[in-house]
Amino acid sequence: MMVDICYNSARRPFGQGAPLDALAPANTGDVRAFHRTFREYAPTPLHDLPHLAGEFGLGRILIKDESRRFGLNAFKVLGASYAIGRYLAEKLGRPLSSLDPDRLRDPVLREKLGDITFATTTDGNHGRGVAWTARQMGQKAVVYMPRGSASSRVENIRALGAECSVTDLNYDDAVRMTWARARERGWVMVQDTAWDGYEDIPAWIMQGYTTLAAEALEQMRTAGTQAPTHVFLQAGVGSFAGAVLGCLAAELGPDMPVFVIVEPHRANCIYRSVLAADGRPHSVAGDLDTLMAGLACGEPNTISWPLLRDYAAACVSCPDCVAADGMRILAAPRGGDVPVLSGESGAVTTGVLQWIMQSEEGAEAREKLRLNGTSTVLLISTEGDTSPSTYRDVVWFGRHSRWSE
Ligand SMILES: Cc1ncc(COP(=O)(O)O)c(C=O)c1O
Missing domain, CATH: 3.40.50.1100 (Rossmann fold)
Known part of the structure; x- marks a missing residue:
C-alpha cells in the first residue's frame, strides 16, 4: 500500500x-x-x-x-448557512446579529429581499447545506454535481426542494460552468472555494x-x-x-x-x-x-x-x-x-x-x-x-x- x-x-x-x-x-x-x-x-x-x-x-x-x-x-452546512446569512444581511443593510431564519422569512423582509436563487456545485454535502439554508430562508437553490455523483446524494438535495442535476464534468469544470450560468441568469453563487475575483462568499x-x-x-x-x-x-x-x-x-x-x-x-x-x-x-x-x-x-x-x-x-x-x-x-x-x-x-x-x-x-x-x-x-x-x-x-x-x- x-x-x-x-x-x-x-x-x-x-x-x-x-x-x-x-x-x-x-x-x-x-x-x-x-x-x-x-x-x-x-x-x-x-x-x-x-x-x-x-x-x-x-x-x-x-x-x-x-x-x-x-x-x-x-459539517458543510456551517459554511453555507453563515455565508447566505451574511449575504442577506448585507443586502438588507442590517447587521447579521439582528437576523435569524424566522425574521428572514418574515413577509416584509422577504419582500425587500425579493426572489433570490442560490447556485452551487457540490459533491453532495455542500449542496445539501445550500439547499437546506435556501429553504430555511424561503429562497431557491440550483445545484450542479460532477459526473458519477451518487444518486442518494442527488435525492437528498432534491428532497430539500432544490433543483439538482448531475453534469458530465469533473468538480472544477462544473464549478466554472455554474459560475458562467449564475452570471448569465443573475443567480448568487455560493461556492465553497475561492478564485481571483471571487472571494467574499x-x-x-x-x-x-x-x-x-x-x-x-x-x-x-x-x-x-x-x-x-x-x-x-x-x-x-x-x-x-x-x-x-x-x-x-x-x-x-x-x-x-x-x-x-x-x-x-x-x-x-x-x-x-x-x-x-x-x-x-x-x-x-x-x-x-x-x-x-x-x-x-x-x-x-x-x-x-x-x-x-x-x-x-x-x-x-x-x-x-x-x-x-x-x-x-x-x-x-x-x-x-x-x-x-x-x-x-x-x-x-x-x-x-x-x-x-x-x-x-x-x-x-x-x-x-x-x-x-x-x-x-x-x-x-x-x-x-x-x-x-x-x-x-x-x-x-x-x-x-x-x-x-
Ligand atoms: C465530508 C467532507 N469532508 C471534507 C471536505 C473537504 O472540504 P474542502 O473542499 O473545503 O477541502 C468535504 C468537501 O466537500 C466534505 O464533503
Whole structure:
C-alpha cells in the first residue's frame, strides 16, 4: 500500500505566515451566534477514544462527529448557512446579529429581499447545506454535481426542494460552468472555494466552518483535556482545512498543534502544491476518481492555500483503502470506545493515523511528526454515511481492502 508523505520545508513559525485574524475565535463571535439561531443547532459530540489511543501508542485521540450536524450528516452546512446569512444581511443593510431564519422569512423582509436563487456545485454535502439554508430562508437553490455523483446524494438535495442535476464534468469544470450560468441568469453563487475575483462568499464559508473548531476547543476545556498536539485535516479544495487550522492556530498561538493535511492520491492538489515548494498552488486535472467524493477536487482554494502553505507541517496522499480502513476502524471499536459512523471523506484521517502509528513504513512519520505516548490527536469525522450503499459495501462487505488495492 503506497502512502506518500511530504514534509513542509516552507513551514513558518506562528505570526510569520499568512494572517489568521479573520478566523480567530475572538473575531468570529457572530458566526456561532448566527448558527445558534437555528433550531437545529447543537454542538456535535467530541468523543475520546482511549482504547484506540492505547492501541496506536498515543496519549489521546479525540474525534469530533460531524454526522450529527443540523441533521444533515456532514459539517458543510456551517459554511453555507453563515455565508447566505451574511449575504442577506448585507443586502438588507442590517447587521447579521439582528437576523435569524424566522425574521428572514418574515413577509416584509422577504419582500425587500425579493426572489433570490442560490447556485452551487457540490459533491453532495455542500449542496445539501445550500439547499437546506435556501429553504430555511424561503429562497431557491440550483445545484450542479460532477459526473458519477451518487444518486442518494442527488435525492437528498432534491428532497430539500432544490433543483439538482448531475453534469458530465469533473468538480472544477462544473464549478466554472455554474459560475458562467449564475452570471448569465443573475443567480448568487455560493461556492465553497475561492478564485481571483471571487472571494467574499468563500471567506464567509470558511468563517462558518470555524464553529466546529471553536466548539472543540470549548469541549476540551470543559473536559479539562489538554489542547491537541496534532490535528489531522482532510482536504478537497482546502477550505475546511484552512479554516480549522486558522482558527486553532490563532487561538493556541506559538503552542499551535502540528497540522497534517490528508488527501486522496487522485485529487492531491494541496500535497502537490506543498511538494512543489514554490509558494504557488498547483492543480490536478482529469477524472479525480476517488472513493472520497468530498475530497475529489483538483484546484486549491486561493484564499485558504496561503494558510496551509505557511502552517501545515506535512501533507499525506493516500489510496482509497486507507479511507475504507478508517471507516471500519471507527465503526468497530475495541475495548468499549464509542463507535463513530463515519463516511469515506470523514474517516480517511483515522486510516492515515493507523498507517502512521502501526505500519513499518510509518516509522519515519512517527519520528518526524513526534507522534507518541504524549500526543493528543484531534480528528474530525466530517461526514456520516452520506452514501449509505458505499458505507455498507465498505463496512459490511469489505470493499476497498488494503489486500486488494
Ligand atoms: C465530508 C467532507 N469532508 C471534507 C471536505 C473537504 O472540504 P474542502 O473542499 O473545503 O477541502 C468535504 C468537501 O466537500 C466534505 O464533503
